[in-house]
Amino acid sequence: MLPRHPSEIDRLDVQHYALRAALEGNYVAPIVKPARILDVGSGTGQWAYDLCVEFPEAFVVGLDVEPSKPERPSNYRFVRSNVLQGLPFADHRFDFVHQRLMMTAVPVANWPDVVGHLVRVTRAGGFVELAEFGDRMEPAGPATKRLWELANRLAASRGIDSTGEVLSSLDDYLRRAGAVEVQRQHVALPVGNWGGTIGSMMASDVRALFTRLCVPMEAYLELPAGECGELVGTALQECELYQTNAVCTFAYGRKPPSSDS
Numbered sequence: 001m002l003p004r005h006p007s008e009i010d011r012l013d014v015q016h017y018a019l020r021a022a023l024e025g026n027y028v029a030p031i032v033k034p035a036r037i038l039d040v041g042s043g044t045g046q047w048a049y050d051l052c053v054e055f056p057e058a059f060v061v062g063l064d065v066e067p068s069k070p071e072r073p074s075n076y077r078f079v080r081s082n083v084l085q086g087l088p089f090a091d092h093r094f095d096f097v098h099q100r101l102m103m104t105a106v107p108v109a110n111w112p113d114v115v116g117h118l119v120r121v122t123r124a125g126g127f128v129e130l131a132e133f134g135d136r137m138e139p140a141g142p143a144t145k146r147l148w149e150l151a152n153r154l155a156a157s158r159g160i161d162s163t164g165e166v167l168s169s170l171d172d173y174l175r176r177a178g179a180v181e182v183q184r185q186h187v188a189l190p191v192g193n194w195g196g197t198i199g200s201m202m203a204s205d206v207r208a209l210f211t212r213l214c215v216p217m218e219a220y221l222e223l224p225a226g227e228c229g230e231l232v233g234t235a236l237q238e239c240e241l242y243q244t245n246a247v248c249t250f251a252y253g254r255k256p257p258s259s260d261s
Contacts, residue, residue, distance in 0.1 A: 009069065011208040012043045015101070018201035019131075019248065022189045026050050027098065029127040029252035034058055034095035040083050040118060041102040044069050045076070052076050061094075063087070083114055092123045100131040103166055107159035111166055115173040122255045128179060129252040134167040136247040137191065141238030143231045147210055150217050150228070157220060170251035179253025188245035192236065195243070202246055203236055210235070 039048040045068025052073035135148040152162035171184040190199035214228035
């Protein structure tokens with residue numbers, strides 16, 4: 001759903017650093033010394049690069065339709081592929097499979113199949129983790145709500161989640177794919193300078209995200225020129241005034257020990 005943009009790498013990295021700071025780490029699943037790690041929808045590769053440093057003995061694979069940043073750790077490999085066409089790996093290959101912030105890329109109808117592939121390539125006893133932001137910004141002012149209303153209309157036109165169905169189903173997708181001990185949790189990240197370093201990074205992320213979405217939203221929804229940009233500026237002011245948080249939903253589960261038999 002997001003248009004290509006030359007500075008998208010910067011936005012994705014800032015988003016990653018904000019999440020890492022809020023979590024005080026890179027994941028919520030209780031993983032211990034994974035030997036093989038897969039990051040689906042790896043984007044810039046920064047999450048996977050961090051895992052390469054944390055687990056220097058691990059072999060870390062990033063999968064995406066666009067290549068990762070060029071300065072890659074020695075224990076990292078990039079695979080160009082589209083998860084909507086399945087995963088080009090044999091069953092039971094990875095100890096930890098991670099997919100984050102793919103809601104704008106995976107249509108609602110494809111989510112059960114995609115999560116099924118994530119679990120398929122996970123070894124018995126290994127973990128799968130999902131993480132997604134939606135339109136849950138609390139408390140939200142009128143301009144913020146209006147921006148998300150427009151974004152959801154654009155998403156609906158492209159088969160992308162516009163009602164919160166995916167967010168509310170992340171744990172259920174894992175269970176239906178065969179994962180056990182499934183857990184779900186929410187992490188609130190401040191948006192705006194009121195929230196310190198994390199808030200500043202998230203404000204930058206929100207500004208860049210909606211500024212890029214303004215082009216397709218104005219074209220498809222036939223908005224007056226400049227209306228969307230004004231909404232973005234007002235929404236960021238509201239985030240400072242209301243001390244708004246953006247909520248990220250995490251879900252993880254373990255593949256049953258008997259799955260490889």
